[in-house]
Amino acid sequence: MKLSAMVERRIIYLVLLVAVALPLLFPIGWKTEVSGYTQMAYDLIENTPEGKVVIISFDYDPSTMTELQPMGEAMIEHAFKRDQKIITTALWPMGVQMAEQAFDKVLRDYPDKKRGVDYVNLGYKVGGMVTIQAMGRDMKEVYPKDTRNTPYEEIPLLANTRRLKDVAWVSSLSSGVPGLKEWMMVARDSYNVPVTGGCTAVSAPGFFPYVNEQRQLTGLLGGLKAASEYESLIGRLGTATTKMDAQSVAHLLILIFIALGNIKVFVAKRRKSND
């Protein structure tokens, strides 16, 4: 029986839909191994002393939240666990809401953490790399108020944080430009502040060269797998862990599709040569 390309495509879509939906509805609980890149990012936060001020920049929008939001939540939780003070910023306009949602979720387990004392959301600022450069000189000039209109000087967490050099580490969760690369070029290369971060799985290969001996990036979380690895490191059963089952099944299915496609071409060639 010969199927048209349209029918074949519809079958593929249907099978993939079922294959992704089933593990989400009935989690399998497969384990993942922690890669060196994830471990490095974890160690940076783990080894930073309590009370230090850190920056997590939400440089993405809802389109990539499936991969990046679990990283944001896990990093916030880890920093809270280590009693570090979190500043969130956004180089993408929607990043502000992403940060708020991440805080809302994590704060359910940390009700004692106070806005302005333990964490603050400074919001979105246009300008990309230039904004980070300006933060290197004077953060108050770039962010005179937080997202709730509280003036910079009235936020207790920021009392001793005047410029980028005053933060212990920066993490950029990035799905494009501006994002992780810009933070690395300014915060790490110009001000020597350790930079780590996360990105989507497709853009991870482009960032691996920066995880080098010069520590331009101190570790990297690449995609959902890394997010689930990070969750396992901090002992959190988050969304990445449950979604990883679905991703694993989808990857397996793609391999099966590749094999089927090749078999189909092989059979067609053979038939043609026989004719």
Place this chain on the structure above:
Amino acid sequence: MKSTAPLFFAFIVGVIVLLSEFIPHSPFNQIVSTLEGWFMIISGFAILLGQISLIRMNTHKIVHKLDNWQYHLAGLISFGLMLTLGLLWGMQETPGILGDAPGIQAWLGQKPFDYLFDNAYLPLSATLFSLLAFFIASAAYRAFIIRGLESNLLMITAIIVIIGRTSIGTMLTGWLPENLQFWHFPNLADFIMEFPNTAAQRAILISAGLGIVGSSLRIILGIERSYLGGDK
């Protein structure tokens, strides 16, 4: 004058910023700091310009009933709705012109802007990105065909990375003894990412870096003028 002035400013600003990287002292650091402030202000205006352009383009398509004009109408209505709701009642903790809308908040559970953001924009946006998975699956079936040595290599690499980046890879070769751990799928995938991938990426990055230096110099020296618009 219309094209000479921007070229002149681009040259002066470019040279100052370039020099400030090598001479991080007065007066260059102050000038660069001021220029950064200007850049952020101009970028802010660029957002406004983008919004005006969006309204103009969409209105043109709707008025002239060009192809798919209905989608442009939907886009324009969505834009206007979110803008209006945000202006009237604000978002999250920030009040709007009419305050915080406690009545609407009691009914919806949150502000109208936040309600639409969480329940419309967010799932729609994530859905669009998720559709990629379907296209990739379909493309894998149709296009990922072994045709020669290069495609064979590509296929083997892809299979190792795909398996190595999932929980299945961990299960398949997790039983391997310590001295054969290199052949464990996740380790193989990491090896490919760390060495061949990084080597190729570095080559691309260095080439791109040189290209950026070249094109920046062309802009500073006024050779490259396409950013001014027009045909030249």
